[in-house]
Amino acid sequence: MRTLWRACGLAALVWLLSAGPSLAHAILVESAPVIEAQVLPGDIAIRLRFNSRLDRGRSRLTLIRADRSTRIVPIAPEGTDDLLLATVSLSPGTYIVRWQVLAIDGHITRGDVPFTVAR
Amino acid sequence: MRLLVDLFGYLSIIIHGLTIVAQSMALGGVLFLVFLALPLAHAIGPRVAADTARIAAWSALALIVSEAATVALQAAVLTDTVDLSLADALGASSAIAGLIKMACGAVLAALLFTLGTTAPRGLLLGVGLVELMAATLTTHAAARLDDRALLLAVALLHQFGAAIWIGGIPAFVSALSRVTDGEAWREVGARFSRMSLIGVGCIVVSAAVMSVLYVGAPDALYGTAYGVMVGAKAAMFLALLALGYGNARVVAHLRANPAAPVKRMKRFAEVEIGIGFSLFFAAASLTSVPPSVDLTADRVTWHEVVERNTPVWPRMVSPQHDVLALPALQAQLDAEAAVNATKAPPAFVPGGGELPVRNAADIAWSEFNHHWAGVFVVLIGVLAFLNRAGLRWARNWPLVFLGLAVFLFLRSDPEVWPMGEEGIFESLRDTEVLQHRFFVVLTVMFAFFEWRVRVGGWDNKRAKLVFPLVCAVGGAALLTHSHAIANVKEALLIELTHTPLALAAMAAGWSRWLEIRLDGRGGRVAGWIWPLCFVLIGALLLLYREA
Numbered sequence: 001m002r003t004l005w006r007a008c009g010l011a012a013l014v015w016l017l018s019a020g021p022s023l024a025h026a027i028l029v030e031s032a033p034v035i036e037a038q039v040l041p042g043d044i045a046i047r048l049r050f051n052s053r054l055d056r057g058r059s060r061l062t063l064i065r066a067d068r069s070t071r072i073v074p075i076a077p078e079g080t081d082d083l084l085l086a087t088v089s090l091s092p093g094t095y096i097v098r099w100q101v102l103a104i105d106g107h108i109t110r111g112d113v114p115f116t117v118a119r
Numbered sequence: 120m121r122l123l124v125d126l127f128g129y130l131s132i133i134i135h136g137l138t139i140v141a142q143s144m145a146l147g148g149v150l151f152l153v154f155l156a157l158p159l160a161h162a163i164g165p166r167v168a169a170d171t172a173r174i175a176a177w178s179a180l181a182l183i184v185s186e187a188a189t190v191a192l193q194a195a196v197l198t199d200t201v202d203l204s205l206a207d208a209l210g211a212s213s214a215i216a217g218l219i220k221m222a223c224g225a226v227l228a229a230l231l232f233t234l235g236t237t238a239p240r241g242l243l244l245g246v247g248l249v250e251l252m253a254a255t256l257t258t259h260a261a262a263r264l265d266d267r268a269l270l271l272a273v274a275l276l277h278q279f280g281a282a283i284w285i286g287g288i289p290a291f292v293s294a295l296s297r298v299t300d301g302e303a304w305r306e307v308g309a310r311f312s313r314m315s316l317i318g319v320g321c322i323v324v325s326a327a328v329m330s331v332l333y334v335g336a337p338d339a340l341y342g343t344a345y346g347v348m349v350g351a352k353a354a355m356f357l358a359l360l361a362l363g364y365g366n367a368r369v370v371a372h373l374r375a376n377p378a379a380p381v382k383r384m385k386r387f388a389e390v391e392i393g394i395g396f397s398l399f400f401a402a403a404s405l406t407s408v409p410p411s412v413d414l415t416a417d418r419v420t421w422h423e424v425v426e427r428n429t430p431v432w433p434r435m436v437s438p439q440h441d442v443l444a445l446p447a448l449q450a451q452l453d454a455e456a457a458v459n460a461t462k463a464p465p466a467f468v469p470g471g472g473e474l475p476v477r478n479a480a481d482i483a484w485s486e487f488n489h490h491w492a493g494v495f496v497v498l499i500g501v502l503a504f505l506n507r508a509g510l511r512w513a514r515n516w517p518l519v520f521l522g523l524a525v526f527l528f529l530r531s532d533p534e535v536w537p538m539g540e541e542g543i544f545e546s547l548r549d550t551e552v553l554q555h556r557f558f559v560v561l562t563v564m565f566a567f568f569e570w571r572v573r574v575g576g577w578d579n580k581r582a583k584l585v586f587p588l589v590c591a592v593g594g595a596a597l598l599t600h601s602h603a604i605a606n607v608k609e610a611l612l613i614e615l616t617h618t619p620l621a622l623a624a625m626a627a628g629w630s631r632w633l634e635i636r637l638d639g640r641g642g643r644v645a646g647w648i649w650p651l652c653f654v655l656i657g658a659l660l661l662l663y664r665e666a
Binding site: 026051055057058059082102104105107108 | 193200208211257262263264409414
């Protein structure tokens with residue numbers, strides 16, 4: 001049953017992957033850090049703004065390090081309906097913030113914000 | 120299982136399309152029952168109402184199934200990727216809206232299956248309204264940041280218009296078959312024309328508002344995927360209006376002469392169902408792309424459209440297979456692996472989520488395929504014309520389709536057997552390959568059936584309808600066809616050429632349908648239209664370019 005449920009989960013990734021980030025329904029309209037930016041080490045404010053109202057409690061931010069290891073980044077409760085806010089403390093290196101959002105209309109989409117923390 | 124994700128992605132659009140069809144037929148059936156079949160029962164008999172109740176009940180059941188699939192898929196992905204409990208996943212506002220839609224479908228089905236035509240009309244309409252409101256909460260409008268209330272209102276109006284008009288047509292066709300005298304036909308036709316006009320009004324008003332707020336500017340109509348699909352929907356809407364106008368004229372004739380023939384009204388309504396449902400699938404496809412106003416980067420300019428579509432001489436010589444990007448990359452990986460005495464990784468894993476690499480030779484390969492396919496299709500159109508004009512041997516034109524199918528099977532996906540190293544079943548995890556194979560099967564199917572009809576003397580009515588149906592379904596499927604190309608602009612420039620092909624294929628299918636089903640002048644005119652559509656499709660293919 002669990003396998004079946006997981007299979008259904010993967011099936012539902014349809015919305016995530018069928019059209020690719022740039023063609024998906026909810027799209028990222030602004031990000032900090034901006035894509036491919038260089039930032040200073042320390043506490044880094046992540047601010048992602050979308051074209052849709054989001055269900056933040058059912059959305060997720062994941063930090064992917066250069067060695068492909070990952071960790072979940074808690075989403076701050078404040079901000080308007082189209083914003084995802086978070087803070088991460090990072091040392092120099094290359095990173096990707098992978099976002100997955102549930103829009104209020106039920107569409108799930110995802111995308112990446114790659115950036116570098118300078119020495 | 121993870122490799123099947125792309126495949127499931129494509130199927131989700133199909134599920135969404137089925138949900139829109141089921142919802143429209145359920146609500147359209149209820150409206151037809153309450154405002155036409157029951158009030159006119161004295162004139163048209165009680166069996167029309169019973170038929171309509173049955174159509175609406177089964178559609179409500181279909182709505183439950185398709186919506187359940189949607190809610191289950193969404194809940195499954197949230198529990199799997201965000202580590203939510205099932206209850207938390209089902210607490211999302213869109214999931215709640217989906218559950219309400221299912222509950223409404225269940226109430227409608229229960230009422231109509233158990234009480235039939237005696238089900239309380241007010242309750243049927245009330246439950247239908249709740250379903251429509253819940254459905255509106257799963258449209259683009261619900262997630263908009265600006266003008267949300269207005270967009271929700273027009274989204275509701277849009278769906279209501281689609282239900283009362285297009286959703287009611289199956290019940291209308293059923294009613295036309297059930298009644299037998301001119302006066303009853305006139306009553307049904309006149310009342311349904313008025314209901315359809317209300318539907319058209321709702322659609323026009325709501326579409327105008329949505330065009331302003333979602334598309335924004337005229338250049339977005341060709342510059343964004345959303346705009347292109349809206350244009351395709353508008354073209355299908357105009358075709359439906361033309362057919363509806365034809366039906367209104369039949370009703371006018373019936374008013375003057377109750378003995379006037381009504382066959383044309385039935386046949387036009389059948390075609391309206393086909394085009395209307397194709398329109399619903401285009402709408403489902405539309406929900407997977409962001410509204411044009413949100414897409415400010417990566418738009419295609421008019422100059423780029425003109426530049427890409429300026430005719431050049433077709434490419435009749437193919438590049439060699441081994442200079443294509445994937446075989447070249449595989450050869451390089453094999454060479455590296457041989458040096459290190461290891462096993463070479465595959466250059467491309469179908470369904471793995473990565474887009475295949477492409478080079479100039481791949482573009483030339485694809486253009487060569489499209490151009491030769493164009494030669495095949497022009498030949499089909501010309502032979503069909505000659506056959507229509509009386510040239511007997513030209514009736515073998517469906518055999519040219521078999522040649523086209525073999526050509527597409529061999530050439531459309533060079534990385535797949537027999538030209539490439541990927542196995543056929545393994546390659547089907549790639550959505551684009553799956554769609555190409557689907558089109559090959561469709562081509563073989565209608566070639567075989569149409570050839571047997573024309574040469575083998577098959578007089579089976581259903582066999583005759585295979586060619587137009589498959590042609591129209593293929594056209595509708597082409598509207599949802601996507602190319603796995605990372606560059607958004609390039610993908611859109613290709614889509615801009617495929618959308619007219621899809622519309623022409625649908626026009627060909629439904630005009631052939633009318634040629635078979637409609638007697639007299641109408642059928643004869645339709646018989647000249649579809650070969651013309653094939654010549655047009657062939658010409659578009661011959662002009663196709665990817666660079």
